[in-house]
């Protein structure tokens with residue numbers, strides 16, 4: 001049996017990746033990442049960097065982040081503790097779903113991860129306190145290539161599930177998209 005079940009959330013876009021723990025009387029063993037298994041799910045390139053973010057308070061929003069080309073990356077995001085509402089926004093200027101978002105509940109309990117191919121911004125809202133998120137990246141962190149969209153931008157209309165309790169100054173102060181926003185993403 002495959003260690004993952006993959007569901008496409010958007011044609012050629014983000015996928016939900018459900019992990020299947022292998023249990024025994026001692027507990028369970030769960031595969032978190034495997035490039036061979038995830039190639040068919042849209043993983044491309046090496047696994048260059050893994051990150052852990054810890055978020056203490058429910059209602060916190062981080063996002064909407066991405067790295068600009070040529071450092072655009074495939075990202076696998078999973079939860080080792082707690083629950084988040086995970087969001088991927090299409091930032092491909094020529095896409096028919098440009099600026100459309102897909103989202104899903106990602107938690108330690110539901111063994112679900114979000115796989116985002118290049119061309120998508122990522123963000124989430126914590127639905128519980130004490131959230132540990134684990135990221136696998138196909139590209140290294142390049143600070144000069146870091147960019148983001150304002151998670152409160154009306155053009156994105158992301159339906160955050162609950163009142164936002166904490167948003168970093170950097171995320172809050174990102175400019176709202178203007179009428180030539182499609183050019184912004186080139």
Ligand SMILES: Cc1cn([C@H]2C[C@H](O)[C@@H](COP(=O)(O)OP(=O)(O)O[C@H]3O[C@H](C)C(=O)[C@H](O)[C@H]3O)O2)c(=O)[nH]c1=O
Pocket residue numbers: 049051053062063065122123124135140141168
């Ligand atoms: C992304 C990244 C950051 N950092 C450093 C830079 C800052 O000094 C510190 C915190 O970074 P940042 O405020 O960007 O962390 P988040 O706001 O949680 O951003 C992350 O969460 C959103 C939702 C994501 O999808 C991204 O993977 C990532 O941008 O870690 C690194 O050293 N390596 C990295 O790969």
